[in-house]
Amino acid sequence: NLSDKLESVFKKLRGQGVMTEDNIKDALREVRLALLEADVNFKVVKDFVENVRLKAVGTEVMQSLAPGQQVVRIVHDELITLMGGDQDNNLDLAAKPPVVLMLVGLQGAGKTTTCGKLGSWLRKQKRRPLLVPADVYRPAAIEQLKTVGRQLNIDVFDSQTGQEPVDICSAAVRFAELNGFDTVLLDTAGRHQIDDFLMNELERIKAAAQPREILFVADAMTGQEAVTVAGGFNDRLGITGVILSKLDGDAKGGAALSIKAVTGAPVKFVGLGEKLDALEVFHPDRLVSRILGMGDVLTLVEKAQSALDEKETARLTQKLKKNQFDLEDFLAQLQQIKKLGSLESIMGMIPGMGKMVKQMQGAQPSEKEMKRIEAIIRSMTPAERADHGIINGSRRLRIAKGSGTTVQEINLLLKRFTEAQKMMKQLTKLGPKNLMKGMGGLP
Ligand code: GDP
Ligand code: MG
Numbered sequence: 539n540l541s542d543k544l545e546s547v548f549k550k551l552r553g554q555g556v557m558t559e560d561n562i563k564d565a566l567r568e569v570r571l572a573l574l575e576a577d578v579n580f581k582v583v584k585d586f587v588e589n590v591r592l593k594a595v596g597t598e599v600m601q602s603l604a605p606g607q608q609v610v611r612i613v614h615d616e617l618i619t620l621m622g623g624d625q626d627n628n629l630d631l632a633a634k635p636p637v638v639l640m641l642v643g644l645q646g647a648g649k650t651t652t653c654g655k656l657g658s659w660l661r662k663q664k665r666r667p668l669l670v671p672a673d674v675y676r677p678a679a680i681e682q683l684k685t686v687g688r689q690l691n692i693d694v695f696d697s698q699t700g701q702e703p704v705d706i707c708s709a710a711v712r713f714a715e716l717n718g719f720d721t722v723l724l725d726t727a728g729r730h731q732i733d734d735f736l737m738n739e740l741e742r743i744k745a746a747a748q749p750r751e752i753l754f755v756a757d758a759m760t761g762q763e764a765v766t767v768a769g770g771f772n773d774r775l776g777i778t779g780v781i782l783s784k785l786d787g788d789a790k791g792g793a794a795l796s797i798k799a800v801t802g803a804p805v806k807f808v809g810l811g812e813k814l815d816a817l818e819v820f821h822p823d824r825l826v827s828r829i830l831g832m833g834d835v836l837t838l839v840e841k842a843q844s845a846l847d848e849k850e851t852a853r854l855t856q857k858l859k860k861n862q863f864d865l866e867d868f869l870a871q872l873q874q875i876k877k878l879g880s881l882e883s884i885m886g887m888i889p890g891m892g893k894m895v896k897q898m899q900g901a902q903p904s905e906k907e908m909k910r911i912e913a914i915i916r917s918m919t920p921a922e923r924a925d926h927g928i929i930n931g932s933r934r935l936r937i938a939k940g941s942g943t944t945v946q947e948i949n950l951l952l953k954r955f956t957e958a959q960k961m962m963k964q965l966t967k968l969g970p971k972n973l974m975k976g977m978g979g980l981p
Contacts, residue, residue, distance in 0.1 A: 557594045557609075565609050566591055576792035576829040577761040582620075582799040590616055614826055621795055621822040622804040628819065629806060630750050630778070631665070635720035638711060638747050641781075642740055642771055643755035645728035648783030648809055650679065652755050653725040654686035655809065655817035656781075660721050661692065668719035670695040670710040672703040672743065673727035683725050690814055693719070703727065703739055707747040724749065732770040740775055751778045754803065758785045758793055765796040772801040783809035786816070791825045865923040868955050869915050910943055914951055917941040926952055 573583045657667040673679035687694035695710040754777040756764040785808045810816040917940035
């Protein structure tokens, strides 16, 4: 986790006046490694790190922020800028209908699937899309798009057998005009790699159909390869946007950043699954968080909301606010957390929580441990559960005997409880909306 690494690199910097070339060298190395690890193109990384260096050197070391956080903040802001900022990355649909959107990319990148997803998204925007199969080389390609159209109940243009892709597209645009479709989605052919025949065909389709947008569909899993390919498509066609598919895999998404840097075209959507509703408008900050290992807070909140018993959570939150979170609640909390999956994966989603994860590693209770914890807490008197401060040595011994455990185990449990108490306090103070701001060291 980059935030953590930087924090430790910068510990020694506390109390020094400003950041200098010398004292941020290690931090910049961590930044460089993190970006390369996230599959960002090395040339892009080089320029980027240089940029951060320029921004950081001479900056005052703030007392309120850990210097590591300060650099993370600069890195975060610069990454967002690099990805085109928080500008409106939406499709250009304002032109006179029918607005033509052309999807291009290698074979298997996800064009056909994305065509359906986009159609569905457009319909939600109250538009009337027409899907156009312009891949005549793979025998099943047209049928695939028709199936997608059927599933979504979106019209698919009926091409004639043997019709050339360029003619299909021209005819489809005319058909759309005559039949009241306001948006035309061209699902073009792909190849395993860029070849001249395909590029030539795509150029002719572009000339004939006059697309308002040429959207390059990139498979996030292919990493660096996608960057080279994007450059190739951009040189010949001039792409206006990128759709990053398969971001549901473990790709860190560094490719997106590089593609923007290399082609200038912003990422507009991301694909998050094979299902036809797994498309989202792209949010630079979410991807940046993913790259920096700061976690996706929104994902966490959503996940937590669906899994946690809302009433129970409200009750605990209330107690937390009043500083009454006790061992009884701790037990309830552990049981809730278990429902969410591994503690580590949950904590990993919270910015700045990496350290806590390390501290709590091994704290993820197994079924058996859970029973012991429960036994221990049940062996305490109500007074002890409400205020663990009173649990002295002789009480610990009594509890250990009563629960069939050891004093060491009691000690460990109390230590974990104190940690959890601290953590919970932090979380409630911030509230979900401010988690990002507060814990990422952001403004
Ligand atoms: P095309 O050759 O570019 O038209 O690619 P397809 O649309 O046929 O997709 C190739 C494969 O990738 C199919 O198995 C799709 O289901 C899958 N796919 C497309 N988009 C996504 C995505 O966002 N996530 C995942 N997991 N799979 C995807
Ligand atoms: Mg296809």
